[in-house]
Amino acid sequence: MSSKTLKTPPQSESSPLKHRTLQGHFEGKTLFTDDLPVPESCLYAAVVTSPVAHAELTAIVTSEAEKYPGVVAILTARDIPGSNQIGDIVQDERLLAEHHLNFIGKPVALVLANTAEQAHQAADAVQLQYHEKPSTLDVKTAYRENSTFGDERHFQKGDIAHGFEDAQWVVEGDVDTQAQEHLYFETQVSLAIPMDGQHLKIFSATQSPSAVQKFAASVLGLPMNAVEVEVLRLGGAFGGKEEQAKPWALLAALGAFVTQKPVKLVLSRHEDMHWTGKRHPYHSHYRLGLDSTGKILAYDVQFLQDGGAVADLSTAVLERTLFHATNAYAIENVNVKAVSCRTHHPSNTAFRGFGAPQAIFTLESAIDHAARVMGCPRWHIQQANLLQPGYKFAYGMTYETNALQQCWSRLWSEKSIARRMRDLEQTNRSAPRYRKSIALTPLCFGIAFTATHLNQASVQVNIYTDGSVGIATSSVEMGQGVNEKIREVVARCFGISFDMIHIDYTHSARTANMSPTAASVGADLNGMATLQACSKLKSRLLKFCSQRLKHPVEHLTLRAGNVMTDQGEVLLEWRKLVTEAYLSREHLCELAHYATPDLYFDRTREQGHPFAYHACGVSAIEITLDTLLGTYQVEHIDVVYDLGESLDPLVDLGQMEGGLVQGVGYATLEEILWDSNGRLITDSFATYKIPDLMYSPRISVDFIQSGRNPYGPFSSKAIGEPPLLLGLGAYFAITDAIRSHTQTTEIPYQLPMTPEKALSALYPSFTATS
Numbered sequence: 032m033s034s035k036t037l038k039t040p041p042q043s044e045s046s047p048l049k050h051r052t053l054q055g056h057f058e059g060k061t062l063f064t065d066d067l068p069v070p071e072s073c074l075y076a077a078v079v080t081s082p083v084a085h086a087e088l089t090a091i092v093t094s095e096a097e098k099y100p101g102v103v104a105i106l107t108a109r110d111i112p113g114s115n116q117i118g119d120i121v122q123d124e125r126l127l128a129e130h131h132l133n134f135i136g137k138p139v140a141l142v143l144a145n146t147a148e149q150a151h152q153a154a155d156a157v158q159l160q161y162h163e164k165p166s167t168l169d170v171k172t173a174y175r176e177n178s179t180f181g182d183e184r185h186f187q188k189g190d191i192a193h194g195f196e197d198a199q200w201v202v203e204g205d206v207d208t209q210a211q212e213h214l215y216f217e218t219q220v221s222l223a224i225p226m227d228g229q230h231l232k233i234f235s236a237t238q239s240p241s242a243v244q245k246f247a248a249s250v251l252g253l254p255m256n257a258v259e260v261e262v263l264r265l266g267g268a269f270g271g272k273e274e275q276a277k278p279w280a281l282l283a284a285l286g287a288f289v290t291q292k293p294v295k296l297v298l299s300r301h302e303d304m305h306w307t308g309k310r311h312p313y314h315s316h317y318r319l320g321l322d323s324t325g326k327i328l329a330y331d332v333q334f335l336q337d338g339g340a341v342a343d344l345s346t347a348v349l350e351r352t353l354f355h356a357t358n359a360y361a362i363e364n365v366n367v368k369a370v371s372c373r374t375h376h377p378s379n380t381a382f383r384g385f386g387a388p389q390a391i392f393t394l395e396s397a398i399d400h401a402a403r404v405m406g407c408p409r410w411h412i413q414q415a416n417l418l419q420p421g422y423k424f425a426y427g428m429t430y431e432t433n434a435l436q437q438c439w440s441r442l443w444s445e446k447s448i449a450r451r452m453r454d455l456e457q458t459n460r461s462a463p464r465y466r467k468s469i470a471l472t473p474l475c476f477g478i479a480f481t482a483t484h485l486n487q488a489s490v491q492v493n494i495y496t497d498g499s500v501g502i503a504t505s506s507v508e509m510g511q512g513v514n515e516k517i518r519e520v521v522a523r524c525f526g527i528s529f530d531m532i533h534i535d536y537t538h539s540a541r542t543a544n545m546s547p548t549a550a551s552v553g554a555d556l557n558g559m560a561t562l563q564a565c566s567k568l569k570s571r572l573l574k575f576c577s578q579r580l581k582h583p584v585e586h587l588t589l590r591a592g593n594v595m596t597d598q599g600e601v602l603l604e605w606r607k608l609v610t611e612a613y614l615s616r617e618h619l620c621e622l623a624h625y626a627t628p629d630l631y632f633d634r635t636r637e638q639g640h641p642f643a644y645h646a647c648g649v650s651a652i653e654i655t656l657d658t659l660l661g662t663y664q665v666e667h668i669d670v671v672y673d674l675g676e677s678l679d680p681l682v683d684l685g686q687m688e689g690g691l692v693q694g695v696g697y698a699t700l701e702e703i704l705w706d707s708n709g710r711l712i713t714d715s716f717a718t719y720k721i722p723d724l725m726y727s728p729r730i731s732v733d734f735i736q737s738g739r740n741p742y743g744p745f746s747s748k749a750i751g752e753p754p755l756l757l758g759l760g761a762y763f764a765i766t767d768a769i770r771s772h773t774q775t776t777e778i779p780y781q782l783p784m785t786p787e788k789a790l791s792a793l794y795p796s797f798t799a800t801s
Contacts, residue, residue, distance in 0.1 A: 063266050064220045064236045069295055073222075074103055076286050076296040077150035078279075079140035079157045080306060081132035084168065084375040084709030086161035088132050091140055096156035101149030104290055105157065106141040112288070113252030117281060119242065119274065121180060121342035124378070126250055126281055132161060134340040134377045135709055136306030138278060143286050143294060166375040168709050170314050170337040173372035180342045183370040186353045186637050188425035194329025194364030198320025202400040205316050206780040208389045210309035210337075210703040211382060211696075212719055217266025218303040221280040222295045223287035232259045233284050237276035238268050238507055239547040244539045246277055247284045258284070262537040265509035269693070270381030272509075273547045274344050275307050304714045309703060310382035311348055312337040313389040319397040320364075325405065325412040327362045332393060334369040336386075339378035345371040348379075350481050352386035354426055354641065358394050359435055359473035360416040365425045375709055381549060383693065383755045387476060392698075392759050395472065396780035399763055403770075409763065410448075410471050414439065418475055427638035428477075434647040434673040434737035435475055441733060442471075442649045442671040451653070459771050466656045467666075468767040472760035473649045476753045477642035478551055478742075479630055485546040486627040486643075488556035492521070492564040494619040498606035500525065500532045503541035506557040507548040508534070511751055512682030516554040517561050519678045520744050524565035526589035527605055551751035554678065555643070556625055558744035564623035575612050576603060627742060643742040646749055648672035650691070650757035652728075656768035661790025663765055665695055665728040670757055674734040675748035687754045688730050694758020696722045699765070699783050769793055 055061035079091075093105045108115050108127040118124035128139045140157055144150035167173050195201060222234040231251070235243050240260040248255045260280075265272060279296050286294035298306065313336050320329035334352055338345030349371045356367040402409040417439060422430045442448065448469065455467040480486050488505040495501065500521055508514045514534040521532045535541060546556070569589060576594050577584035586597045594603040603611075613619060632639030651669040656662075668691055677683050700720045704712040713719040740746045762784045769792045770776055778792045 062263055063217055064222060064234050064263055065217065065297055067222055067234060069222070070224060070293040073293040073295055074143045074145065074286065074290060075147040075150045076283060076294050077142045077147070077154035078138050078282065079142065079154050079159070081128065081135055081137040081139060082159070083132060083161065083163050084135050084166035086132040086163045088128055088130055088139070088159065088161045090160035092158040092160065093140065095158070096142065096153040099149060099153040099156060101145040102142065102153045103145065104143045104286070105153070106143070106285060106289060107139070110289055111250055111285060114249045117246045117250065117277060118342060120344065120346055124341040124343070126278060126285070134375050136377050137340070138282065141282050141286055143290060147297070166709055168374055168376065168705065170312060170335045170372045170374060173337070173374050174335050174370065178373040180338050180346055180371040180373060183368050184349065184353060184637070186356065186367040186425040187365060189364035191329050191331055191364045191366040195320045197322065198328045199323050200321045200401060200405055201318065202397060202404055203318045204397070204400055204780065205314065206393045206396045208313045208392055208782045210312045210379065211701050212304060212309055212703060213269045213271030213382060214719070214721060215265070215267030215269060215271055218300055219272070219276055219279045219298040219307065220296065221283040222293065223280070223283040224293045225287050225291045229253065230257045230259070231284055231288060232261065233280055234261050234263070235276055235280040236265050236272060237262060237280060238265070238273040238509065238549055239277065240507065240537055240539050241543070241545040242274070242547065243277055243280045247281050250281050250285060251288050260539040262507050265507060268509040269383045270385065270549065271307060273381040273549050275380050301714055304719070305711050306377060308339050308343060308377045308380040311345065311379040311386065311389065315389070315393040317393055317397040319401055321401055321405070321412070325407060325415045327360060327412070327416050329364040330357065330362050330394070330397070331366045332356060332368070334389065334393070336369065336371045337374050337376065337379060338371040339374060339376045341378040342371070343378040343380045345379060347482065348381065348386035350386070352390045354477055354481065355387040355390045356394065357425065358391045359418055359475040359647070360394070361418050361422040362416065367425065376705070383690065383752050385550070385752065388697065388756055388759060391474070391756055392762070392782060395759065395763065413471060413473060417473060426641065428640050428642060430475070430645065432645070432647070432737055435473060437735060437737050438647055438649040438671040438673060439473060441735060442651060442669060445733070446651060446669045448651055464657065464659055466658055466768040466771050467653065468656070468764045468771065469651055469653045470760035470764035470767060471649060471651050472757055474647060474753055474756050476646045476756065478555070478644050478646055478749045479627060479642045480546065480550045480552065481632065481641050483630045483632060483641070486552065486556065486630055487546060487625065488560045489542050489622065489624045490557055490560035490564050491541060491622050492561065492568060492620065494568060494609055496610055496613050498527070498531060498609045500527070501535060502532070502561065503535045503538065504557045504561065505537070505542045505545040506553040507537050509548065511553065511686060512679060513548070513553040513557065515682050516678040517557055520558050520561045521565055523745065524562065524569055525605070527592055551749035551753070553751070554747065555743045555749055556627065558678065558747070560623045560625035562744045563625060564621040567621045567623070568619070571617060572608060572612055575615065575617050576608060579611065644740060644748070646673065646753045648753060648757055650760055652695070652758070652760040652764045654761065654764040654768060656765060656789065658772045658793055661793055662786045663768070663789060665699070665726070665761055667729045667731070669731045671733045671735060672750070672753070673737045673748065674750060675736055675740045675743055676746040677734060678745060678747045680734070683734065683750050684732060686750045687732050690752070690754025691730060691758045692722050692727050694755035695728070695761045697755070697783060698759050698762040700785060702783050702785050765789060766792070
């Protein structure tokens, strides 16, 4: 199958910079929830939370706090008019604690006051009485205690015992992948406003407007149509606002409903980092069998996931771990077990990649282990086992393209990987202090919500009489550029410029029953729905034009702001077409609903077709290690990625670059630390390190189109989550450089590989005695 390559994304002719939303970001004019003018008489909320990881709550003493100036009300669980239960997949989460405290940061009471400062001062004066209990803060301990969210799940393929019997090489080991902080720029924030007749409007920084609406109605004892939720845009999310924006929005809603006054709730950075969940830490144990050529014959792995105190999205995250256990490799004998464990950390949650990074890093670690034992390059085993069309995954779906092979071949040849590796080896021999290395990472990532019912979206397209177009979608703009892509779909369909197209804020009254904006499918689902709506309107307008101008409809098209013949003759200007259609009483609005076809998964058999398609790519990460200090620099990342027919190459390039850097941060710098009582230590930008501009590498990206994609508008493909996983190779590049210096060092497979850990690996005997 042929492929096309796009190396330098051009600026779309229909989307000049001045009409992009990022222009407003540059000028500081873009509105976020915290920027909204607060209504008169607005109250400010502060949350009283548990100071301990595990305890029995015996009393909430508010008498002193109620005397503080400006305090209007202090609410506890007994003030909730409806249900206190807000767990979605598993009903195990209380909005406000009643009898049990199960993590540091669990909300217990809500203080409402005339100013934010007054609310926080009073919150500090609320006294909690409790009997502290032993806490479980380690996933292996939780597993031994059978503290889990449901039973262990099991994917299998082939005959694992026979595969290991035939293997000439068998390696076995453990992998630990730690937590990662979302660190979105905009912290959790919500503004709730009482409306007429016990109705309520909530402005929330959430990826899941309908979930906020559903549970706000439940907490307040109202029907869903009495609650409106509007999302302007998010200042970053990365999964951290899919489920965990909900409690803060519901608390604001509770305060507004009880007091009948507007309530605003904003978490400080310190509160946000302490009280919200992270990427799930995993402990994994693998066993990998290979023949003499490096062909993988058997893979046996168990994943223990730290879900935190309540289930949140942990079981869904765990499921994607199972789906991606074999990543980009064709392995005929597979045995994968996984279980989510309950600990006394804040509930861990969705994060870009959604369980796949932990699975992929585990298998790459096993391959690295095998390569060292066999005495061959890691890339040799990777290349020997890359997916081929026709391979059937353990979960029953067949891999159908050769996109991965194309990406690998293109990267290997056009980026001269073999020559560069030889050059680096020669450089390392002549430079005793600085060591260089390149690591490759292939990726195959399934695109769809694994909960099949979520793969749907509705879009309303309105053409106004001046020719401008307004669109209401089911997606939330959070910096990923989904609104720009939707505008591009409309611009292509109608042949009009970007300045005539506006995407409304996401609103539950305009689009009902929205799926979260997550799983990398925001542009796919909403783009396809937009395409359907625009296609119907286009067909209607061209039919009207054909009748009016007595010209065959099959020879008419919309292009460059006009109705044209297929020979390029201009027949009617767009605005005039719209005006005349309106005067002739043609309907200029269209609602469309798109549901991804052919998706299903039977969890009783662990078999099905859970994904619309797979996104594929390969990265090469080059690093330089200072063997004296243990510091390193990620110098360059090369990527080849199957993007399909890009809707907006500039947006896609930004997603690729941002995701890569975030993945490199996960693999290298971003270390979460708790003390022995379960209190977060790395709770600020000063103690939690992320890649900055000085740390970020040079990035070269080649986008290819391996074939048509019927599941994306204009044959486009997803790019939200996959880039992060392509950054994981930074770990292996660093450890390769360490071993080139030490020759024999045993390095634990543990993320992240911080400079401190690199120094310890370089000088194990020194660090062990210091």
